[in-house]
Amino acid sequence: MFAFIFSNQILADTPSTHGDSEKGKEIATGVCAGCHNADGNSVIPNNPTLAGQHPEYITKQLMDFKVEGDSPAKRDSQVMVSMVAALSADDMQNIAAYYAQQKITPATTTNSDESLLEVGKRIYDGGNLENNVPACSSCHSPNGAGIPPHYPKLAGQHPAYTISQLDAFYRGGRTNDINHSMQKVVLRMSAQQIKAVAEYIATLH
Ligand code: HEC
Ligand code: HEC
Incomplete structure (x- = not known):
């Protein structure tokens, strides 16, 4: 129900889904792996798993972490704001394509309740x-x-x-x-x- 109301308004700025996953892999394994793991299956509970996530959503988040001019980033995170500073729009799409292709290892719930x-x-x-x-x-x-x-x-x-x-x-x-x-x-x-x-x-x- 909500989805219907919103979808028309937000379709306009859908990021493109075309990225080069080979180029994305270089950045992901070289820069991001320490926190998100090489294949995007983070082993640190506070860091999100990115494997298998939709590329459009990943690209949007990376763009939202970016500071443009004097305005603050749309999504705040000290770590991620500095991580995306050097990334171009192409880099972001390439990275998104790479993570989207990885297979998720679902989190193990420690909860037994x-x-x-x-x-x-x-x-x-x-x-x-x-x-x-x-x-x-x-x-x-x-x-x-x-x-x-x-x-x-x-x-x-x-x-x-x-x-x-x-x-x-x-x-x-x-x-x-x-x-x-x-x-x-x-x-x-x-x-x-x-x-x-x-x-x-x-x-x-
Ligand atoms: C009306 C549609 C809608 C409903 C209902 C909704 N969500 Fe969402 N949710 C969204 C959208 C859109 C986003 C992405 C926001 C963005 O672009 O950053 C989102 C993002 C999220 C995220 C962030 C994911 C991430 O990887 O950071 C979580 C967690 C989440 N939703 C959980 C829930 C839970 C739990 C419920 C039910 C209690 C729920 N959502 C109900 C639309 C919805
Ligand atoms: C020092 C650890 C660290 C490094 C390195 C790192 N990240 Fe993150 N990343 C995080 C944390 C923590 C969050 C959650 C931020 C928040 O709380 O909103 C996050 C969030 C994200 C998200 C949002 C996921 C979602 O579900 O909404 C994406 C996408 C992402 N990182 C991609 C990257 C990429 C691409 C790189 C390399 C260029 C990278 N990260 C490097 C720690 C890191």
């Missing part, structure tokens, strides 16, 4: 009528594969990273979501619901 996962699944699949939380599946698809180009893949992501982003949308530290579609969602969620849904997302394949 079945009832927490059940709460997470309920919110993911059906939202929460009491607080008007929309179903995550309506934009990110039922299995977490996302809907390119605008709705990122979430399946198999590290819970710690997912929580950090939901938290950032909540507190306003991340505001690069077009039409604030994510901020509107998380403002209605409790910390416990955020944790539950993040743990559930890690189990999706």
